Amino acid sequence: MxxxxxxxxxxxxxxxxxxxxxxxxxxxxxxxxxxxxxxxxxxxxxxxxxxxxxxxxxxxxxxxxxxxxxxxxxxxxxxxxxxxxxxxPCLKVKPNASMTDKGYFQLGVEVYGGVLLAPWFDRDLSLAGRVHARIDGKIKAVMINFERAIATVPSLAIHLDREANSSRTINKQTDLPPVLAIVGESKQDLNTILMAEVRKQYESVESILDYELFFYDTQPAAVIGLENEFIASxxxxxxxxxxxxxxxxxxxxxxxxxxxxxxxxxxxxxxxxxxxxxxxxxxxxxxxxxxxxxxxxxxxxxxxxxxxxxxxxxxxxxxxxxxxxxxxxxxxxxxxxxxxxxxxxxxxxxxxxxxxxxxxxxxxxxxxxxxxxxxxxxxxxxxxxxxxxxxxxxxxxxxxxxxxxxxxxxxxxxxxxxxxxxxxxxxxxxx
CATH class of the missing domain: 3.40.630.10 (Zn peptidases)
Known part of the structure; x- marks a missing residue:
């Protein structure tokens, strides 16, 4: 063995x-x-x-x-x-997460663990986790992973915060919700998005009951350094x-x-x-x-x-x-x-x-x-x-x-x- x-x-x-x-x-x-x-x-x-x-x-x-x-x-x-x-440590999606304001679709997040928050801005983010859905009359756990970049947390431009490099603070409630889309004629909704994702595995899904979802950086893990001394991930x-x-x-x-x-x-x-x-x-x-x-x-x-x-x-x-x-x-x-x-x-x-x-x-x-x-x-x-x-x-x-x-x-x-x-x-x- x-x-x-x-x-x-x-x-x-x-x-x-x-x-x-x-x-x-x-x-x-x-x-x-x-x-x-x-x-x-x-x-x-x-x-x-x-x-x-x-x-x-x-x-x-x-x-x-x-x-x-x-x-x-x-x-x-x-x-x-x-x-x-x-x-x-990461950003975890809230239960009632869907947000639409000023024409953008965003998801509300909680901070999971002792996150170093500043590096989360301006990254290509994806979403993964576990969804519990009703499928064929029973509650089933479904693993999902969007894999591709679907979101980002945009920084505020330095022109609008001249003190950003000397005294920047991050409000966990208002500064961190990732932007996923521009709202079109049909309103975006997380439940609908998850239904479509679960249907890729189970066509007979009836409803989404709950989820535990986490944003993550899509940049692949890599061996880096002048002499390949480091692993970055x-x-x-x-x-x-x-x-x-x-x-x-x-x-x-x-x-x-x-x-x-x-x-x-x-x-x-x-x-x-x-x-x-x-x-x-x-x-x-x-x-x-x-x-x-x-x-x-x-x-x-x-x-x-x-x-x-x-x-x-x-x-x-x-x-x-x-x-x-x-x-x-x-x-x-x-x-x-x-x-x-x-x-x-x-x-x-x-x-x-x-x-x-x-x-x-x-x-x-x-x-x-x-x-x-x-x-x-x-x-x-x-x-x-x-x-x-x-x-x-x-x-x-x-x-x-x-x-x-x-x-x-x-x-x-x-x-x-x-x-x-x-x-x-x-x-x-x-x-």
């Missing part, structure tokens, strides 16, 4: 394809499910009984936006767990980690119990049925090991690696970093540490990760945010507190986190996959 890790160039091209195919958490989860099925994993369903065998791979989805995959080697062995998240935080974790799962040997979890809603706190603070992962593990005694003993010897991007030191803003903790792109994965448990790393889990890096000859770095600045968080503390499992937070160094287009190193994802694949195979974590 395992396959060899792709060479660097092929790996990056495959990563770019994954990013392009995954404009929303629903599409990212569908992409991962498709890859797992192709690798011989069996899909399980939460409302059905599970018949599990050792030396076999399985996966289960929740809400179409979170996924847990696992390789069951030997139920008596501890677990090697990896985790990431499927969501990214939307949603590197945190689809890069999803891809890395999935490749580590599939390229590692079959000797150990391996769990890979990608949850939704991390960017808004992870508090949901399918988020890291919800019971999805715990429910899955409970169904594999129903005995509380067996499960607790396994967890005592298990380890979780939470994979989420880290802030690379920025050459134009180096003063925003602690001078001894400025990770550099393409210089290895970053161990993230925070005294207030915004990251779950402790000295034991850091030591294990460093040894795993040493085993495969990959350099590592450390990140601590400046003491006078706030610190973000990850799924690491949520899973550590829920499962009671030793956990470390790590990730690849990144520029422009939470922008519409982020930048990471073209070597870092591949090197991290080597590390995580070895972690999945390592017989003893303390050797």
């Amino acid at each position: 395992s396959k060899s890790l792709l060479p660097l160039s092929d790996f990056n091209q495959s990563l770019l394809g994954f990013l392009q195919a995954s404009p929303t958490p629903f599409h990212a989860t569908e992409s991962m499910a498709s890859i797992l099925l192709s690798a011989g994993y069996t899909e399980l369903f939460e409302d059905q009984a599970w018949q599990l065998q050792e030396q076999a791979g399985y996966f289960v989805r929740r809400n179409d936006s979170s996924i847990v995959a696992f390789w069951l080697a030997d139920k008596s062995q501890p677990l090697r767990l990896l985790g990431a998240h499927t969501d990214s 939307a949603r590197l935080d945190n689809l890069l980690s999803c891809y890395v974790g999935l490749q580590a799962l599939l390229s590692s040997g079959p000797g150990q119990n391996k769990v890979f979890v990608c949850t939704d809603h991390e960017e808004v706190g992870s508090v949901s049925a399918c988020g890291a603070q919800g019971p999805f992962l715990e429910h899955t593990i409970e169904r594999i090991w129903p005995s509380i005694e067996d499960r607790n003993r396994l967890m005592a010897n298990s380890l979780m690696i939470s994979v989420d991007n880290a802030h690379a030191i920025h050459p134009n803003y180096f003063e925003k970093h602690d001078e001894n903790h400025g990770p550099i792109i393409n210089q290895g994965p970053v161990i993230k540490v925070n005294a207030n448990q915004r990251y779950a790393t402790n000295s034991f889990t850091a030591a294990v990760f460093k040894q795993v890096c040493n085993d495969v000859g990959v350099k590592y770095q450390s990140f601590v945010t400046r003491t006078d600045l706030g610190c973000g968080s990850t799924i690491g503390p949520a899973i550590a507190s829920g499962l009671g499992v030793d956990t470390i937070d790590i990730g690849v160094p990144t520029f422009g986190m939470h922008s519409i287009r982020e930048l990471a190193g073209s070597e870092d994802a591949h090197n991290l996959t080597k590390v995580l694949s070895h972690f999945y195979e390592k017989v003893s974590l303390t050797d």
Whole structure:
């Protein structure tokens, strides 16, 4: 069931394809499910009984936006767990979104997560997500993706805001609704547009009941830089980690119990049925090991690696970093540490990760945010507190986190996959 890790160039091209195919958490989860099925994993369903065998791979989805995959080697062995998240900061369409004013058709949006808003202006935007429709008398979920550019958020010309370059502010309610069309004789309406889009898959659609739709940048992910040093893309935080974790799962040997979890809603706190603070992962593990005694003993010897991007030191803003903790792109994965448990790393889990890096000859770095600045968080503390499992937070160094287009190193994802694949195979974590 395992396959060899792709060479660097092929790996990056495959990563770019994954990013392009995954404009929303629903599409990212569908992409991962498709890859797992192709690798011989069996899909399980939460409302059905599970018949599990050792030396076999399985996966289960929740809400179409979170996924847990696992390789069951030997139920008596501890677990090697990896985790990431499927969501990214973006503009999400409101329920009653259609707006027509001054001759233009627009959609009202909410800001999902901690979005860096300025880069969203003047981009070619498309729309994707999940629609629930009544089809053949039943409620069905339909994935949609317009793929082509259908909208933009136009900037106000500098002539009308002479202070734009020195003191620009962005009003989330009034400045962000994207423009989709000029209103003609027939009034534009989102429900009608969605009906037409769903009919491409189901001619018998009767009505649109609800939707979760997200705007995204249509510019393709790319390898860039004078020497091809960088990967530029939307949603590197945190689809890069999803891809890395999935490749580590599939390229590692079959000797150990391996769990890979990608949850939704991390960017808004992870508090949901399918988020890291919800019971999805715990429910899955409970169904594999129903005995509380067996499960607790396994967890005592298990380890979780939470994979989420880290802030690379920025050459134009180096003063925003602690001078001894400025990770550099393409210089290895970053161990993230925070005294207030915004990251779950402790000295034991850091030591294990460093040894795993040493085993495969990959350099590592450390990140601590400046003491006078706030610190973000990850799924690491949520899973550590829920499962009671030793956990470390790590990730690849990144520029422009939470922008519409982020930048990471073209070597870092591949090197991290080597590390995580070895972690999945390592017989003893303390050797």
